[in-house]
Amino acid sequence: MSEPRLVRNPLVAKGSVRSLVDGSRAFHRSMPDYRPTPLTALPAAAARLGVGSVHAKDESRRMGMPSFKILGASWATYRTLLAYLGHTADSGIELADLKTELASRPGLRLVSATDGNHGRAVARMAALLGLSAHILVPEDMVAARIDAIAAEGAKVEVVRGGYDDAIRRSAELADTDSLVVSDTSWEGYVDPPSWVIDGYSTMIGEILDDIDAGTVPRPSVVVAQIGVGAFAAAVARGFRNSAGTRLVGVEPTDADCVTASIEAGGITTIPGPQRSNMAGLNCGTPSVIAWPDVSGGYDTFVTVTDTAAEDAMRLMYADEVVSGESGAAGLAGLLTHARELGLGPDDHILVFSTEGATDTANFNRVTGAALAGE
Template structure:
C-alpha cells in the first residue's frame, strides 16, 4: 500500500480557473424541500489542527438525501432533458414544468455510480415520473444499493470497479436512455460539465453564510477528489480568492488526480480502488474537470482509510455526522498538518460531502464517540432511506 504523500502542484494557475456560475440556483429553488445546508463551527477540529477556526459545510441532509450530489445530478438531469426536448430554460424553468412535459415520454435515465450520484439521478427520475437504470461496481455495500432501489431504479451490479461501471453505462445510451454521468470521456462532456455547474449552489451558500456570520474568508479550503467534479466546483468557488489555499485530498488507494499531477496530464491508475472512501474510488480523472482541478489547487495530499476514520470521529465530536468520503477533506489536513504549515492565523473550510450512507460501518468507526456525545445517528436513516 502506498504511503500518504503531499505533492505541490506545478500546474497551479488560478487565473485559468473557470468563473463560478449562478445559473442553477433558480432551478434548485424549485426542488421540493430546498434549503441551504448548515455551516457548522468545529472547535475540536480547530484545536487538533492548531488553527484559529474550522467551519464545516454539512451536506448530510441535502434535499432529503444524505449527500450534496443531488445538486449536480438535478441540474445535469434538467439540462440533459431540456436538450432532448429541444426546449429552453425560459420555456421550462422549474421541476414541475419539466415533469409536465415528460408525461408518457418513455425516457429512461441512466448513470454509473459509487453511491450518491446514482441515487440522486434515481431520485430525479422518480420526481419526474421516469424510469432509471443505475450501474454500480461489484464492491458496493448492500445498504447503498438498496437505497438506490428504494428510489424506484433498477440496479445492475457489474464485475469490476467504477471505471467499468462507467463503460457499461455508456453502452446503454440510446434515443430513450439518457446518460447523466458526473465524469466525462471522449465525445461525452456536456452533462459532467453541468454536474460541476450544479454544485455552484452549495458554493454560493457557503460564501453567503460566511458573510452572514461576519466571518473572514477562509485561508485554507480542503476538497476531497473522486473524478474531480466536486473539486472543480470548489476551485471555481475559491481559487481566485488570493488568501485561500486549496488542498485536494484523495485516498492512497485511489490517487488518480495526484498521480496525474505528478505525470503532468490525465493518467489512469491501476485498479481496483477499494478504499472505504467509496465515493472517491476512481481510477481516471474526468477530462472536463481536469483543467479547473489542475489549475486551482496549490497542493494535493493522499490519506489512508484509518486517517479518514480518524476525521470521522473528530467531526462527530463537533456534532457532524460524516461518512467515509465526507470526512476525507479534514483527514487530509490532519494527516499533513505540519507539511502544510497550518497555524494559528488560519481559517479552515472543509465540506462534509455525505452523511452516514453506510450506517453499519459508521457505527463501527464512530459509535462510541457518537454515544458519548449523544449524537443521534438514527436521524440520518430518514435521509438515507
C-alpha cells in the same frame, strides 16, 4: 496500499480557472425541501490542528438526501431533459410541467454509473419526473448503498470491477431512450458532467454568501475531496479570486488518480479497481471536463488512508457532525499533513462534509454511535 503523500502542484495557474456558473441556484430554490445547509464550527478539530477555526459545510441533509450530490444530479438531469425535448436552458420550464411533457414518452429512462450518492440522486430525479432509472454500481459497493438506490425506484445493476468499469457499462447503454447523466466525462461526452459542476455552484454560492456576511471567517485554507474532480472543480471556480486562500485537494492513497495525473503532467488512469472505504472517491480516471480547473486551481494535493478517514469521522462526530467516510476525507487530509501544510493559529479552514452516514453500520462501528439506518 501506498503511503500518504503531499504533492505541490507544478501546474497551478489560478488565472486559467473558469468562473463559477450560478445558473442553477434559482432552479434549486424551486425544488422540494431546498434550504441552505449549515456551516458548522468544529472546535475539536481546530484544537487538534492548532488553528484559529475549522468550519464544515454539512451536506448530510441536502433536500432530503444524505449528500450534496443532488445539487449536481438535479441540474444535469434537468438540462439533459431540456436538451432532449428541444428546449433552451433559459426556457424556465418548471419540474411539474417537465414531468407532464415527459409522460408522453413512457420508454425514456435515465442511466448513470455511481459509487453511491450520485446514482441515488439521479434515481431520485427520475422518480420525481415519472421516469425509470438504471443505475450501474461497482461490485464492491456495500449493500446499504445499493438498497438506498433501489429504494428510490431504480433498477440497480452490479458491474464486475470498479467505478471505471461501471462508467464504461453506462456509456454502452446510451441510446435515444436511455439518457446518461454522469458526473464524469469522456471523449464525446462532456455536457452533462459540465452541468453537474455547474449544479454544485449552488452550494459554493451559499458559502460565499456566509463569508461575505461575516458569519464565518474568510478561509485561509479550503480543502476539497476529489473523486473524478467535478466537485473539486466547482470549489476551484468559487475561490479562484480569493487572494491568500490555499486550495488543498484530498484523495485516498489507493484512489489517487488526480494526484498521479498532476505528477505525470496530464490525465492518467491508475490501475484498479479502487477499494478505499471512501467509496465516493474510488475513481481511477479524472474527468476530462473538470481537469483544467482542478489542475489549475489547487496549490497542493494530498492522499490519505482509510484509517485517517475514520479518525476524521470520529473527530467530526465529537462536534456533532455526522459525516461518512468520503465526507470526512478533507479533514483527514489536514490531520495527516498538518505539519507539511504549515498550519498555524492564524489559519481559518473550510472543509466539506459531503455526505452523512450512507453506510450506517460502518459509521456506528467507527464512531460508537447508534444511528438508525437511512
